[in-house]
Amino acid sequence: MIDSEQRRFRTACGQFGTGVTIVTTHCASEDHGMTANSFMSVSLDPALIAVSISERARMLMKIRQAGRFAVSILPDGMEDLALHFAGKPREDLGGFFDRHDDMPVIKGAVATFVAAFDREVEAGDHSIFIGRVSAFVFEPEKKPLLFFRGQFGRVADTHPAFPVVFDDPYETLW
Numbered sequence: 659m660i661d662s663e664q665r666r667f668r669t670a671c672g673q674f675g676t677g678v679t680i681v682t683t684h685c686a687s688e689d690h691g692m693t694a695n696s697f698m699s700v701s702l703d704p705a706l707i708a709v710s711i712s713e714r715a716r717m718l719m720k721i722r723q724a725g726r727f728a729v730s731i732l733p734d735g736m737e738d739l740a741l742h743f744a745g746k747p748r749e750d751l752g753g754f755f756d757r758h759d760d761m762p763v764i765k766g767a768v769a770t771f772v773a774a775f776d777r778e779v780e781a782g783d784h785s786i787f788i789g790r791v792s793a794f795v796f797e798p799e800k801k802p803l804l805f806f807r808g809q810f811g812r813v814a815d816t817h818p819a820f821p822v823v824f825d826d827p828y829e830t831l832w
Contacts, residue, residue, distance in 0.1 A: 675806040678732045678740050681709050681717060682755070682762040685724040689755055689762035692717045693744035695805050696784075697729055705791035707771050710784045721775065721787055728772045730764035732803040737810045739764065740803065759793040769796035 660668070676695040683690050696710035707729060711718050721727045732740055742751050755762040763770040773789025804811040 672807050675804055675811070677768075678736075678803045678805050678810070679709075680730045680732060680739070680743050680764050680767075681711070681721075681727055682730065682764070683717070683720050683724040683727045684760075684762055685720040690717060690720050691743045691755075691762065691764075693740045694729075697731075700788060705794075706776060706788055707773055707791055708786050708788045710781065710786045713783050713785065718785060722778070725775045726761060726773065727775070727787065727789055728758065728761040728763050728770060730767035731769045732764065733766060733768045733797075733800045734803050734812050736764075736766070736803055740810070758795065766800075767797075768800045768802045770794060 677697070679694050679697045680691045681694045681697075692711075692715060694709055694711065698708050700706035700708050709727070709729060711721070738748060739751060739754055742748050742754075754764055756765040757763070758770055759772040761772045763772070771789075771791050772793040773791050776788045776790045779786040779788065801813045804813065
């Protein structure tokens with residue numbers, strides 16, 4: 659049970675807008691998935707990604723057993739699928755998996771990453787799984803589904819005053 663200080667901390671963390679992902683794996687001849695917004699890139703060389711998963715989540719043991727996982731970044735409009743994999747299943751949703759590098763991924767995702775388990779870092783009541791990316795695809799014209807203050811959101815159509823183009827992948831705006 660979450661106490662009042664944990665709830666306040668969770669609310670404070672919710673002030674940071676994130677994307678919405680479905681973390682998937684294939685274990686015991688079945689596909690499994692869960693919604694997560696705790697995803698990040700870790701390294702370019704080697705290509706590493708990370709997801710943070712609660713010690714209470716069934717997905718924790720499934721990733722450990724499978725030794726592989728995938729992350730699909732959901733596009734705008736897939737709120738129902740995010741809720742489905744967040745524990746509010748809907749029987750009318752089906753056929754949402756595609757295969758990439760022999761792993762289940764979400765059809766129509768903005769991007770998908772398939773990773774081999776590299777290491778696990780215990781962090782409080784969660785484990786951070788770091789994966790070595792073996793395959794990825796992305797659809798640059800799609801916009802991601804966002805999550806902010808406990809609600810889904812969308813990327814606004816923006817018209818920047820200047821185009822942001824990086825010739826050097828380590829270049830930044832600051």
